[in-house]
Amino acid sequence: MAPVNATDVNGSKAYVPVKKTLPEVEENGKSSKGYSYETLVETANFLLSRTSVRPRIGVICGSGMGSYWKEGSLAENITDPECIPYEEIPNFPVSTVEGHHGRLVFGKLEGVPVVAMQGRFHYYEGYPLWKCCLPVRVMKLIGVQTLIATNAAGGLNPNYKVGDLMIVRDHINMMGFAGNNPLHGPNDERFGPRFPPMNKAYNLEYRKIAKEVAKEQGIDNIVREGVYTCLGGPNFETVAELNMLKMVGVDAVGMSTVHEVIIARHCDMKVFGLSLITNECVTSYDHDSEANHEEVLDVGRMRQDTLRQYVSRLVQRFASSDDASP
Numbered sequence: 117m118a119p120v121n122a123t124d125v126n127g128s129k130a131y132v133p134v135k136k137t138l139p140e141v142e143e144n145g146k147s148s149k150g151y152s153y154e155t156l157v158e159t160a161n162f163l164l165s166r167t168s169v170r171p172r173i174g175v176i177c178g179s180g181m182g183s184y185w186k187e188g189s190l191a192e193n194i195t196d197p198e199c200i201p202y203e204e205i206p207n208f209p210v211s212t213v214e215g216h217h218g219r220l221v222f223g224k225l226e227g228v229p230v231v232a233m234q235g236r237f238h239y240y241e242g243y244p245l246w247k248c249c250l251p252v253r254v255m256k257l258i259g260v261q262t263l264i265a266t267n268a269a270g271g272l273n274p275n276y277k278v279g280d281l282m283i284v285r286d287h288i289n290m291m292g293f294a295g296n297n298p299l300h301g302p303n304d305e306r307f308g309p310r311f312p313p314m315n316k317a318y319n320l321e322y323r324k325i326a327k328e329v330a331k332e333q334g335i336d337n338i339v340r341e342g343v344y345t346c347l348g349g350p351n352f353e354t355v356a357e358l359n360m361l362k363m364v365g366v367d368a369v370g371m372s373t374v375h376e377v378i379i380a381r382h383c384d385m386k387v388f389g390l391s392l393i394t395n396e397c398v399t400s401y402d403h404d405s406e407a408n409h410e411e412v413l414d415v416g417r418m419r420q421d422t423l424r425q426y427v428s429r430l431v432q433r434f435a436s437s438d439d440a441s442p
């Protein structure tokens with residue numbers, strides 16, 4: 117694939133010409149437009165002109181995970197970093213949430229060229245889902261083949277403890293059930309097909325590697341594997357909502373990732389998802405505690421060294437595995 121000035125990110129996939137400006141798309145009653153392929157190519161070319169790094173892996177840092185604490189966070193492990201604030205990037209939204217720094221960091225993790233998003237965009241900030249995911253398409257256009265999406269999440273599985281890491285095996289697109297999907301609207305085949313499959317969303321080989329690396333690093337006692345779901349937020353969930361989610365097989369609840377993964381799979385990126393369990397979901401009316409963002413950020417800080425070491429090694433192992441596969 118030739119990312120620079122790319123006209124077809126999926127190479128062999130059929131090219132279907134589209135209008136430069138997409139038709140109006142309704143988002144929750146408000147009229148908005150998804151950016152055209154050409155607009156995102158402009159953003160991609162801007163980034164390629166600002167950095168010499170040609171990343172093959174993109175990492176989205178979840179709340180408190182490399183976004184807020186400068187010292188020791190995941191993005192701080194990136195060597196020879198080249199940082200580009202979101203404000204300077206054409207067509208990019210800006211981060212508005214505490215714990216999300218708001219810049220792209222290009223460089224190397226364990227020798228592998230990467231780009232990290234220090235700060236993601238959430239639906240509850242007021243961005244439509246397609247805009248929350250815009251950076252994932254831009255990553256694809258600059259040559260990124262693998263997305264590592266990390267997030268902070270509430271632990272719903274009763275066996276999970278605060279501070280555990282959950283490899284995402286699968287997700288439930290609750291917002292999609294309500295008709296809110298990042299692929300809603302006209303499809304541009306240059307990104308991917310109209311009806312993308314989602315049954316292999318989270319790469320099996322990467323999940324196996326992640327379990328091996330957890331053993332090697334001696335953290336397999338805190339690494340789980342489970343099902344994530346995203347609700348729109350910004351409020352944390354009611355007891356009844358959490359009990360419903362538990363019944364349908366959800367292990368961890370958050371406010372991101374699902375739509376990013378859908379967009380990444382649509383354009384044929386490989387995906388790995390990782391949740392940091394930052395709080396225990398309250399599923400009983402007898403329980404006195406309440407979820408809060410401070411706790412989420414605190415647990416991110418508590419686990420930042422573990423996460424930095426784990427994700428850095430995963431990047432290196434995923435890249436080696438991709439090199440070795442035909």
Ligand SMILES: O=P(O)(O)O[C@@H]1C[C@H](O)[C@@H](CO)O1
Nearest residue numbers: 178179267268371372409412
């Ligand atoms: O960006 P992520 O999904 O990691 O952030 C979670 C969801 C909310 O943004 C925030 C709640 O504390 O953490």
Ligand code: HPA
Nearest residue numbers: 268269270369370371407
């Ligand atoms: O309990 C939670 N619910 C939703 N999102 C979250 N992000 C961190 N913890 C949670």
